Amino acid sequence: MKSREFKNAMYDGLARLIKALANPNRLEIIEMLSQGEKSVEGVVKTTGLSFANASQHLQVLKNNNIVKARKDGYYVYYSLVNDDFLALYQHVIKYAMSEIAELEKIMNRQRDDNKSNDAVSLDDLEIMVNGQNVMLLDVRPSSEYESGHITGAMSVPMGELMEKLKVLPREKEIVAYCRGPFCVLADEAVKILSEKGYKIRRLDEGYPEWKIRQLQTN
Amino acid sequence: MKSREFKNAMYDGLARLIKALANPNRLEIIEMLSQGEKSVEGVVKTTGLSFANASQHLQVLKNNNIVKARKDGYYVYYSLVNDDFLALYQHVIKYAMSEIAELEKIMNRQRDDNKSNDAVSLDDLEIMVNGQNVMLLDVRPSSEYESGHITGAMSVPMGELMEKLKVLPREKEIVAYCRGPFCVLADEAVKILSEKGYKIRRLDEGYPEWKIRQLQTN
DNA sequence: TAAGTATTCAATATATCTATTGAATACTTG
DNA sequence: CAAGTATTCAATAGATATATTGAATACTTA
Known part of the structure; x- marks a missing residue:
C-alpha cells in the first residue's frame, strides 16, 4: 500500500467515526444512553424524534460501534458500547464547554x-x-x-x-x-x-x- | 428559555464543533499543524489539496476555534489554537485506534x-x-x-x-x-x-x- | 506606484446527510 | 397459527458539505 493510500484509509476511517457523532440528535441520544440502556421507545419519549428517525440514528451509532443492541421481548434495548467511549464523549463536552464562548453563554443564561x-x-x-x-x-x-x-x-x-x-x-x-x-x-x-x-x-x-x-x- | 430550546442550542453548538472535525482532509491538516505552524502553501504541499480547497478547510477550522491565523510577509501561517485541543484530538485518535477493528487492520498491514x-x-x-x-x-x-x-x-x-x-x-x-x-x-x-x-x-x-x-x- | 505574490472569495455541480412518509419485518403472545 | 407489537426498511425531497473553477483581494517589494 502506498503512503497516500494508507493515510487516506486511516483518515477516512477516523472521519467516519467522528461523523457519527456530528449530529445534535445523535448527541442527545448518546446522553440518554449514558444513563443506562433504553428502548427505541424510551429514546423517542425523551427526544421527541419520530420512531423511524430515532431508529435510523441508532443504526448510525450502531454501525460505528458507539452503541450496541439487545433484544428482549417486544423491545430492542440500546446502550453505549463501553465506558471508554463515554470517557471520550465527556472529554469532547468538557473541551467544548471551556473553549466555545457561545456554549458557555447559553449555559450561563439557562x-x-x-x-x-x-x-x-x-x-x-x-x-x-x-x-x-x-x-x-x-x-x-x-x-x-x-x-x-x-x-x-x-x-x-x-x-x-x-x-x-x-x-x-x-x-x-x-x-x-x-x-x-x-x-x-x-x-x-x-x-x-x-x-x-x-x-x-x-x-x-x-x-x-x-x-x-x-x-x-x- | 424553554428546556427544549436550551438543549437544542447546546447540542447544535456541540455538533457544529464536531462537524468541523468530521472530514478526512481537515484531520490531515490538523495533524500537519500539530507539528507547528504552517502556511497555506505548506499545507498544500503535504496534503496535495488545491490552494482554494485547503484555504476553505482552514477557514472551517478557524471559524470553529480549532486553528488561528497569523500573517507575516507574503504568507498566512496557521496553527492549532491551543494544547487542550491537541490533547482532545489525540484522545479521539487513541479511542479510534483501539476500538475500530478496520483501522487497526489497515495500520497493521502498513x-x-x-x-x-x-x-x-x-x-x-x-x-x-x-x-x-x-x-x-x-x-x-x-x-x-x-x-x-x-x-x-x-x-x-x-x-x-x-x-x-x-x-x-x-x-x-x-x-x-x-x-x-x-x-x-x-x-x-x-x-x-x-x-x-x-x-x-x-x-x-x-x-x-x-x-x-x-x-x-x- | 506598479508588478508580483500568497491567499481568499464566489459560483457551481456533485455528493452526502437528514427527516418524513408509508409500508414491511421480526417477534411475542394468546 | 393468527393477531398484535416495537422496530426497521425503502423511497424521497430538501438541506448541507465538498471540490473545482476562475477571478478578486490584500499584501509586499522593487
Missing part, C-alpha cells in the same frame, strides 16, 4: 434563569460528603436511578418532587443532580426548592461524569 | 509492509533513554524539528537519510519518530535502515503525543 448558577463541582461534592452535612438528590426518572446512581443519593424523580417535600431536610445542604451538564431537571429542582426556602444547589455535571471519575480514580 | 511492527511506546522510550543505549531519530522535515522535537533527538529528514548513514551508530538501538501514528516517514526509515543492518524500530506515536505527555506529567 442557569441564571433557574438561580442554579452556584453549581457544585464533583470535587466540591467529595469534600461535602466527607463532612456528612449534605443530602444528594437524584431527580432523574427512577429507571435511570435504578440502573446506576451516585453512592448515597436519594431518588426523587421530578414528577414526585412536590409529594416528597416533607422528607427533605431544611437544615442540611441539598445537592441535586441529573443526566449531565445539559440536563435541566436539576435546574428545575433548584428553582422549585430554593423558592420554598431549602438550601439547594445543583451538581455541575451528572451521574455519567461521576461514574467515569470513579473508574479513573480506582 | 507496518507489516515496512517491518516496523515492533514499535516502541512512549513508556518504552522513557526506559530506554534512561539506560542511555538508544539514539533518537527525528525524520520529519527540519522546519518541523526546529519548531519542536523530543529532547535529545537528532534531526535527519528523510531526504538526507542516505547522506547521513555514517553518523548513525551500528551498536546502539535507533528509534525513529515522526508526526504521529499515521505518519509513514518513520516506517520508511525503519525499512531502509533495517535492510542495511541497523538496529532500528519506530516510535508508535510521534512528536505531538510526546509533547502532550510532557505537559500532563508536569
Whole structure:
C-alpha cells in the first residue's frame, strides 16, 4: 500500500467515526444512553424524534460501534458500547464547554434563569460528603436511578418532587443532580426548592461524569 | 428559555464543533499543524489539496476555534489554537485506534509492509533513554524539528537519510519518530535502515503525543 | 506606484446527510 | 397459527458539505 493510500484509509476511517457523532440528535441520544440502556421507545419519549428517525440514528451509532443492541421481548434495548467511549464523549463536552464562548453563554443564561448558577463541582461534592452535612438528590426518572446512581443519593424523580417535600431536610445542604451538564431537571429542582426556602444547589455535571471519575480514580 | 430550546442550542453548538472535525482532509491538516505552524502553501504541499480547497478547510477550522491565523510577509501561517485541543484530538485518535477493528487492520498491514511492527511506546522510550543505549531519530522535515522535537533527538529528514548513514551508530538501538501514528516517514526509515543492518524500530506515536505527555506529567 | 505574490472569495455541480412518509419485518403472545 | 407489537426498511425531497473553477483581494517589494 502506498503512503497516500494508507493515510487516506486511516483518515477516512477516523472521519467516519467522528461523523457519527456530528449530529445534535445523535448527541442527545448518546446522553440518554449514558444513563443506562433504553428502548427505541424510551429514546423517542425523551427526544421527541419520530420512531423511524430515532431508529435510523441508532443504526448510525450502531454501525460505528458507539452503541450496541439487545433484544428482549417486544423491545430492542440500546446502550453505549463501553465506558471508554463515554470517557471520550465527556472529554469532547468538557473541551467544548471551556473553549466555545457561545456554549458557555447559553449555559450561563439557562442557569441564571433557574438561580442554579452556584453549581457544585464533583470535587466540591467529595469534600461535602466527607463532612456528612449534605443530602444528594437524584431527580432523574427512577429507571435511570435504578440502573446506576451516585453512592448515597436519594431518588426523587421530578414528577414526585412536590409529594416528597416533607422528607427533605431544611437544615442540611441539598445537592441535586441529573443526566449531565445539559440536563435541566436539576435546574428545575433548584428553582422549585430554593423558592420554598431549602438550601439547594445543583451538581455541575451528572451521574455519567461521576461514574467515569470513579473508574479513573480506582 | 424553554428546556427544549436550551438543549437544542447546546447540542447544535456541540455538533457544529464536531462537524468541523468530521472530514478526512481537515484531520490531515490538523495533524500537519500539530507539528507547528504552517502556511497555506505548506499545507498544500503535504496534503496535495488545491490552494482554494485547503484555504476553505482552514477557514472551517478557524471559524470553529480549532486553528488561528497569523500573517507575516507574503504568507498566512496557521496553527492549532491551543494544547487542550491537541490533547482532545489525540484522545479521539487513541479511542479510534483501539476500538475500530478496520483501522487497526489497515495500520497493521502498513507496518507489516515496512517491518516496523515492533514499535516502541512512549513508556518504552522513557526506559530506554534512561539506560542511555538508544539514539533518537527525528525524520520529519527540519522546519518541523526546529519548531519542536523530543529532547535529545537528532534531526535527519528523510531526504538526507542516505547522506547521513555514517553518523548513525551500528551498536546502539535507533528509534525513529515522526508526526504521529499515521505518519509513514518513520516506517520508511525503519525499512531502509533495517535492510542495511541497523538496529532500528519506530516510535508508535510521534512528536505531538510526546509533547502532550510532557505537559500532563508536569 | 506598479508588478508580483500568497491567499481568499464566489459560483457551481456533485455528493452526502437528514427527516418524513408509508409500508414491511421480526417477534411475542394468546 | 393468527393477531398484535416495537422496530426497521425503502423511497424521497430538501438541506448541507465538498471540490473545482476562475477571478478578486490584500499584501509586499522593487
